[in-house]
Amino acid sequence: MSADSATVASPLVKVRAEIARACRTVGRDPASVTLVAIAKTFGAKAIEPVIAAGQKVFGENRVQEAAAKWPALTARHPGLELHLVGSLQSNKTREAVALFDAIHSVDRESLAAALAKEIAREGRKPTLFVEVNTGAEPQKAGVLPEETDAFIARCREQHGLAIAGLMCIPPVDEAPAPHFALTAKIARRNRLPLLSMGMSADFTTAIELGATHVRVGTAIFGARKSE
Numbered sequence: 497m498s499a500d501s502a503t504v505a506s507p508l509v510k511v512r513a514e515i516a517r518a519c520r521t522v523g524r525d526p527a528s529v530t531l532v533a534i535a536k537t538f539g540a541k542a543i544e545p546v547i548a549a550g551q552k553v554f555g556e557n558r559v560q561e562a563a564a565k566w567p568a569l570t571a572r573h574p575g576l577e578l579h580l581v582g583s584l585q586s587n588k589t590r591e592a593v594a595l596f597d598a599i600h601s602v603d604r605e606s607l608a609a610a611l612a613k614e615i616a617r618e619g620r621k622p623t624l625f626v627e628v629n630t631g632a633e634p635q636k637a638g639v640l641p642e643e644t645d646a647f648i649a650r651c652r653e654q655h656g657l658a659i660a661g662l663m664c665i666p667p668v669d670e671a672p673a674p675h676f677a678l679t680a681k682i683a684r685r686n687r688l689p690l691l692s693m694g695m696s697a698d699f700t701t702a703i704e705l706g707a708t709h710v711r712v713g714t715a716i717f718g719a720r721k722s723e
């Protein structure tokens with residue numbers, strides 16, 4: 497196989513085509529959707545070809561793993577954007593604010609306070625998403641839907657945080673569409689322009705319901721061995 501046909505056949509190209517098709521279905525501009533390539537568990541060897549294929553926005557779910565992997569990659573490839581999509585422990589806030597361009601997992605008041613402090617100290621302003629636990633799953637992070645309006649208001653008024661959007665991870669055993677629709681509705685009434693929703697299995701549905709950021713790992717990198 498030539499290098500060209502390998503590129504054409506690449507999973508990244510396929511994901512981009514599916515994003516464009518979903519956008520056409522609902523009359524959206526494909527440029528209104530940011531593909532966040534979730535690289536967790538994969539090393540530089542797997543990530544480099546995806547960068548070479550033109551992907552600029554990447555996501556990780558752990559601060560430690562990202563801190564070990566990305567400084568070398570971003571030094572070699574200026575202009576990359578790095579997003580944190582997993583839970584953030586308060587004691588890793590400083591490192592996270594220094595490393596990430598966006599944080600998708602603002603989910604509690606203590607974290608909002610810690611983020612506000614580190615954002616002021618570092619002079620960096622990562623794009624912030626509040627994570628909503630749309631399925632009210634006890635084991636899952638995120639603010640309950642009925643508490644989200646008040647939480648956003650406290651982030652804004654008490655901590656001076658510029659919240660830009662909402663993020664959700666629907667329950668694995670349920671149809672995702674109602675969860676995406678609920679997240680979009682809460683975002684609308686709080687005048688939040690960004691929606692981080694949709695993963696490998698459901699990103700086209702998420703786009704049809706307004707996603708501005710889709711977080712796609714497996715469909716780009718293949719199956720993960722472990723997490």
Ligand SMILES: *Cc1c(COP(=O)(O)O)cnc(C)c1O
Nearest residue numbers: 534557581695696711712713714
């Ligand atoms: C791993 C992960 C993804 C990507 O999931 P895939 O099914 O591999 O596309 C998206 N969002 C979050 C928060 C993740 O942890």
